Amino acid sequence: MAKHEEYEKKTEALVAPMMEEYGFELVDVEYVKEGSNMYLRAYIDKPGGITVDDCEMVSRRLSDRLDEEDFISESYILEVSSPGLGRPLKKEKDYARSVGKEIEIRTFRAVDHEKTFEGILKEYDKDTVTIAVSEDETMTFDRQNIALIRLAFDF
Secondary structure: OOHHHHHHHHHHHHHHHHHHHHOOEEEEEEEEEEOOEEEEEEEEEOOOOOOHHHHHHHHHHHHHHHHHHOOOOOOOEEEEEOOOOOOEOOOHHHHHHHOOOEEEEEEEEEEOOEEEEEEEEEEEOOOEEEEEEEOOEEEEEEHHHEEEEEEOOOO
16 A cells, blocks of 8 residues: 555544544545645535534644644645535545536546546446436446546536
């Protein structure tokens, strides 16, 4: 297991009891380098949306627990936030919750000269994702060819 994966998994274990206590959902944890800084990010959500106060409350508690456990040797910046409007679909529960909703798919390689597709998520399995791009047309994508899949949003 890579170091970043180990940190993410250990952080998930620390924050999971808080999520249960508050009735929140842990959407994702990531440990990434941006520029010269390392970031440990926890994305949380709840019905009706997460507030800044919710993020602050979890951040303080998580920070204390991370200090106690002290398993990350290098310096990092902790961020706790909402997954945002363009929430990526990563876990089984994300896909299940999104069936019937409009999603955006970006592929690594062009399909019919396009790399971005929008449609209603119809079905998925461990290997494929199928969307309805119109009332009578569907498209199926191999998951290994999908660079990004997230809820679509209009402004």
